[in-house]
Amino acid sequence: MSLILKNVSVTTEKDGVILDDISFEFKPGRIYILIGRTTSGKTSLMRAIAGLLPIDSGQITMNGEDFEDKPIWERDVAVVYQQFINYPNKSVLQNVEFPLLRKGLKKSEAREVALASINKVGLGDYLDRKPAQLSGGQQQRVALARSLSRQSHIMLLDEPLMNLDYKLREQLRVEFKELFNSQKDAVTIYATTEPPEALILGAEILVMHEGRIIQYGSPTEVYEQPQSTTVARVISDPPMSILPVSLSAGEIRFGDGYSQPIPAKMKNFKEGHYQVGIRANDIVSAKSGGEKGTISLVEVSGSETLVYVDTPAGEVVLQMEGIHDVKVGESISIELPGNRLFLFETNGALCVSPDSAGE
Amino acid sequence: MYKVLKATFITIWSLFVLFPIMWAITTSFKPESAVVNGATFIPFLEYQPSLIGWKAILPGPDSLTNLLTPTLNSFIVTAGATAVSLIFGSLAAYGLSRFTYGWKNYSNADIIFFFVSQRIMPPVVLAIPFFLLLKELKLLDTHLGLILVLTSGLMPIVVWLMVDFFNALPREIDEMAMLEGCNPIQAFFRTILPLSKPGLTVAGMFCVIFGWNDIFFALTLTATKVLTLPVAVIALNGTVTPYWILAASTVFSIIPLVGLAFVIERFLSRGNLGGAVR
Amino acid sequence: MAKITLSNIGHSYNKDKDQSTWALKPLDMVWESGKTYALLGPSGCGKTTILNTISGLVTPHQGRLLFDDQDVTDVPTAQRNIAQVFQFPTIYRSMSVFENLSFPLVCRGWKPEKIKARVHEIAEILEITDKLGRSAVKLGADEKQLISLGRGLVRDDVSALLMDEPLTVIDPQSKFELRKKIKAINKINNLTVIYVTHDQYEAMTFADELLVMSFGEVIQRGTPEQLFEKPNSKYVGNFIGSPAMNFLPVEAKSSEIYFGSTKLKTSSAHTAVTGKAIEVGIRPEYVSLVTGTGENVIEAELLGHDDLGSVRVLKCVSGGFPISVKIQRNEGLPAGKNLFLKLPSEKSWLYQDGHLA
Numbered sequence: 001m002s003l004i005l006k007n008v009s010v011t012t013e014k015d016g017v018i019l020d021d022i023s024f025e026f027k028p029g030r031i032y033i034l035i036g037r038t039t040s041g042k043t044s045l046m047r048a049i050a051g052l053l054p055i056d057s058g059q060i061t062m063n064g065e066d067f068e069d070k071p072i073w074e075r076d077v078a079v080v081y082q083q084f085i086n087y088p089n090k091s092v093l094q095n096v097e098f099p100l101l102r103k104g105l106k107k108s109e110a111r112e113v114a115l116a117s118i119n120k121v122g123l124g125d126y127l128d129r130k131p132a133q134l135s136g137g138q139q140q141r142v143a144l145a146r147s148l149s150r151q152s153h154i155m156l157l158d159e160p161l162m163n164l165d166y167k168l169r170e171q172l173r174v175e176f177k178e179l180f181n182s183q184k185d186a187v188t189i190y191a192t193t194e195p196p197e198a199l200i201l202g203a204e205i206l207v208m209h210e211g212r213i214i215q216y217g218s219p220t221e222v223y224e225q226p227q228s229t230t231v232a233r234v235i236s237d238p239p240m241s242i243l244p245v246s247l248s249a250g251e252i253r254f255g256d257g258y259s260q261p262i263p264a265k266m267k268n269f270k271e272g273h274y275q276v277g278i279r280a281n282d283i284v285s286a287k288s289g290g291e292k293g294t295i296s297l298v299e300v301s302g303s304e305t306l307v308y309v310d311t312p313a314g315e316v317v318l319q320m321e322g323i324h325d326v327k328v329g330e331s332i333s334i335e336l337p338g339n340r341l342f343l344f345e346t347n348g349a350l351c352v353s354p355d356s357a358g359e
Numbered sequence: 360m361y362k363v364l365k366a367t368f369i370t371i372w373s374l375f376v377l378f379p380i381m382w383a384i385t386t387s388f389k390p391e392s393a394v395v396n397g398a399t400f401i402p403f404l405e406y407q408p409s410l411i412g413w414k415a416i417l418p419g420p421d422s423l424t425n426l427l428t429p430t431l432n433s434f435i436v437t438a439g440a441t442a443v444s445l446i447f448g449s450l451a452a453y454g455l456s457r458f459t460y461g462w463k464n465y466s467n468a469d470i471i472f473f474f475v476s477q478r479i480m481p482p483v484v485l486a487i488p489f490f491l492l493l494k495e496l497k498l499l500d501t502h503l504g505l506i507l508v509l510t511s512g513l514m515p516i517v518v519w520l521m522v523d524f525f526n527a528l529p530r531e532i533d534e535m536a537m538l539e540g541c542n543p544i545q546a547f548f549r550t551i552l553p554l555s556k557p558g559l560t561v562a563g564m565f566c567v568i569f570g571w572n573d574i575f576f577a578l579t580l581t582a583t584k585v586l587t588l589p590v591a592v593i594a595l596n597g598t599v600t601p602y603w604i605l606a607a608s609t610v611f612s613i614i615p616l617v618g619l620a621f622v623i624e625r626f627l628s629r630g631n632l633g634g635a636v637r
Numbered sequence: 638m639a640k641i642t643l644s645n646i647g648h649s650y651n652k653d654k655d656q657s658t659w660a661l662k663p664l665d666m667v668w669e670s671g672k673t674y675a676l677l678g679p680s681g682c683g684k685t686t687i688l689n690t691i692s693g694l695v696t697p698h699q700g701r702l703l704f705d706d707q708d709v710t711d712v713p714t715a716q717r718n719i720a721q722v723f724q725f726p727t728i729y730r731s732m733s734v735f736e737n738l739s740f741p742l743v744c745r746g747w748k749p750e751k752i753k754a755r756v757h758e759i760a761e762i763l764e765i766t767d768k769l770g771r772s773a774v775k776l777g778a779d780e781k782q783l784i785s786l787g788r789g790l791v792r793d794d795v796s797a798l799l800m801d802e803p804l805t806v807i808d809p810q811s812k813f814e815l816r817k818k819i820k821a822i823n824k825i826n827n828l829t830v831i832y833v834t835h836d837q838y839e840a841m842t843f844a845d846e847l848l849v850m851s852f853g854e855v856i857q858r859g860t861p862e863q864l865f866e867k868p869n870s871k872y873v874g875n876f877i878g879s880p881a882m883n884f885l886p887v888e889a890k891s892s893e894i895y896f897g898s899t900k901l902k903t904s905s906a907h908t909a910v911t912g913k914a915i916e917v918g919i920r921p922e923y924v925s926l927v928t929g930t931g932e933n934v935i936e937a938e939l940l941g942h943d944d945l946g947s948v949r950v951l952k953c954v955s956g957g958f959p960i961s962v963k964i965q966r967n968e969g970l971p972a973g974k975n976l977f978l979k980l981p982s983e984k985s986w987l988y989q990d991g992h993l994a
Contacts, residue, residue, distance in 0.1 A: 075538075077538055102541060146539075281947040323865075
């Protein structure tokens with residue numbers, strides 16, 4: 001009873017390889033988050049599942065049934081797009097009823113189901129409005145209601161909150177979580193570029209990069225043990241600082257700059273060149289000692305201050321709690337606590353991740 | 360100052376454009392005496408309006424020629440050609456907009472050009488081939504024959520306009536319709552077509568105007584059975600016909616188009632264009 | 638670079654007499670030269686109307702607009718010397734990056750050598766010198782947006798730089814880089830920048846001053862710190878900060894404040910509030926977990942948490958009212974469901990009828 005992709009690849013003349021040998025089993029009743037940069041293949045993967053993008057090789061099966069010979073309209077896949085796509089000439093009610101009627105429901109049944117799902121997304125008072133008369137958030141809810149009411153076995157959401165106001169996004173994220181959890185037999189796949197969104201929806205995370213799935217795991221796993229620098233960059237906001245280091249004679253040296261004793265966990269690695277990564281909130285500004293650098297930018301976000309520091313080893317971003325009176329151009333000393341460092345090979349593969357904090 | 364200049368210019372230009380039409384309309388209501396004894400302008404004062412011109416072109420005791428039969432022919436031919444062009448033209452355009460066709464180096468753009476290219480040749484070049492073709496098909500001097508020939512000229516316009524129009528509609532709409540259980544044909548008729556009213560109106564308008572005004576093919580490919588209105592009016596011109604009758608026949612032949620213009624203007628200004636997809 | 642003065646500017650798109658329906662209610666405002674201002678609010682709050690009034694796309698229904706001391710209310714857009722960056726990159730598709738950047742100068746009849754020097758100077762700042770020869774169409778969205786910005790910057794006659802949600806189409810990961818560059822540029826060129834956004838984070842990091850708007854009115858104006866620390870209304874408290882500020886209904890009894898049976902101290906004068914609809918506002922960032930009862934400590938039950946990466950938001954309920962607490966990831970999750978929350982008095986404020994007391 002699950003959606004299985006086997007060695008799915010797609011290459012187009014225009015964009016080259018867009019899906020590269022993807023194999024994955026999506027189980028019903030779970031929410032899968034696809035996270036990655038804009039061109040990482042998230043949308044293409046969804047389009048391939050829906051049948052909107054023909055695959056060159058590989059196999060897609062749902063409940064053991066091969067999708068190859070099934071045209072789009074027989075696959076029963078619900079999609080919510082980034083743009084709020086509704087039928088502009090139909091009212092809210094008609095929009096939601098339309099797919100139900102196509103499915104062969106009786107007029108009265110369709111109306112009942114449609115009304116239920118419109119009420120679920122909180123649009124009960126807007127039944128007769130045309131999409132153009134609704135706000136962006138409401139339009140996206142219509143699209144959502146239309147997809148939910150169908151009770152499809154596969155539900156795909158492609159950055160559905162992308163074009164909405166910030167506060168509305170916060171609100172809908174929470175609503176989404178509840179709505180998806182009520183879909184017990186459906187495979188839900190949700191694409192996003194925003195790490196907080198991926199983490200909040202609290203599901204299985206698939207990190208995509210250049211048409212491949214490069215890591216799969218729970219939010220905690222992906223966040224605390226990114227298997228490569230690419231994953232670390234995609235899942236960290238504010239960004240993780242990644243610096244070249246060398247290990248030798250019991251010391252870890254940052255670029256050509258300062259060095260500190262090798263943290264216990266890295267003792268067993270042989271000497272040579274590596275990269276370390278450290279999250280912005282783990283860096284500590286020090287009175288003295290540590291790495292020296294010049295502040296290149298300060299951003300205040302209410303309770304936190306983000307400070308960009310140019311150091312001899314490279315650029316470092318640190319996040320300080322509270323509002324700090326630091327100025328661009330000043331020099332600052334920072335400390336990179338050894339027990340908070342991720343160690344990566346020079347090719348980006350993870351060697352050591354710090355212990356998960358306080359748990 | 361600028362406003363005055365603008366108003367003056369517009370007034371003069373409108374007079375210039377409208378004068379021949381005004382002249383035709385007034386002349387159509389003049390009796391013989393008001394036309395032959397020098398120019399007269401003001402009705403009731405300078406001349407007594409009369410309907411003798413109009414009586415001559417409509418059936419009745421004073422009839423010189425009956426324009427109603429040619430009018431009916433024109434209706435049939437124009438409506439037929441417009442309908443066929445719109446139906447097949449928009450389907451073709453939808454296909455060209457949403458799917459990729461090709462053979463070797465030729466792609467959608469070339470197919471569209473192929474359609475449009477049919478309008479490049481002057482009709483004269485096509486007259487003889489069409490004549491021979493219709494003769495073989497035994498369709499000379501039939502409604503169907505003329506409809507087919509006109510369609511060959513109108514459909515390219517529809518395809519050309521509608522491809523652009525469909526390209527402007529988000530692909531996601533019909534993708535979604537397919538995801539929601541419509542096959543491509545259903546997706547077209549249930550979601551895209553209702554959204555295409557403005558485009559279809561414009562394309563249809565072009566078809567009606569070109570079809571109604573066609574004289575060349577009607578003249579060469581029909582004889583007596585399918586006499587269309589423009590041909591009948593021109594035929595009047597060739598004989599010794601008084602001016603008031605000519606004027607009446609001209610005015611008569613443009614009435615349907617003027618009526619259509621008003622209907623369409625209503626439709627367009629009612630704001631029926633809003634599809635609003637974000 | 639100019640000081641911008643809005644004097645009693647108001648606008649109604651349908652020329653309604655009733656001012657309560659105006660898209661922009663009459664307002665007086667002075668924006669100083671060389672500073673960055675952010676207009677922040679949800680769609681339809683009037684922020685774009687202000688922007689269009691300044692650029693001249695909208696002629697205000699009433700009031701005057703001044704650049705320095707010159708009245709420009711009736712001056713056409715083209716003569717106002719405004720540089721504007723829109724939501725979507727505006728580039729000349731047929732031109733190279735260099736041609737794109739030099740176009741405004743060519744239009745102004747600059748000499749070729751001078752143009753070349755200026756374009757290279759700007760390209761240097763934007764870090765796109767190596768891309769000058771490329772065709773502009775082939776660049777990514779973030780680079781295209783940089784070029785749109787660059788076209789505004791090359792001119793030496795710009796009175797103000799207006800940005801209308803310029804980061805909407807940019808990836809979060811590239812957003813960081815782009816935001817950094819825009820900020821650096823603003824500092825270097827000392828421009829008067831007006832930045833419109835619905836994203837509070839963008840507004841806070843970019844601007845020297847923020848104007849929070851709602852229904853055509855400026856609700857609060859201030860530095861990011863002021864808005865965060867002491868929002869003047871529940872609206873601002875909700876809009877600024879993520880998650881929103883906590884508001885707990887309280888009672889005032891003989892100039893003491895009680896939440897349920899717990900006495901709370903706040904930074905507001907307790908005599909300022911009387912009667913009903915009183916609430917205590919406190920940021921989730923400032924609520925801390927403590928081990929037992931004490932001053933300003935309330936008991937709460939933990940319902941669940943949201944993982945935001947470096948921080949977590951605990952969702953709690955106390956006396957039937959929701960309260961969120963933001964904690965650092967390294968602090969770990971609390972053991973057990975029953976928590977003691979300290980609401981530091983120096984970070985708590987009283988609100989009555991939705992406004993700061």
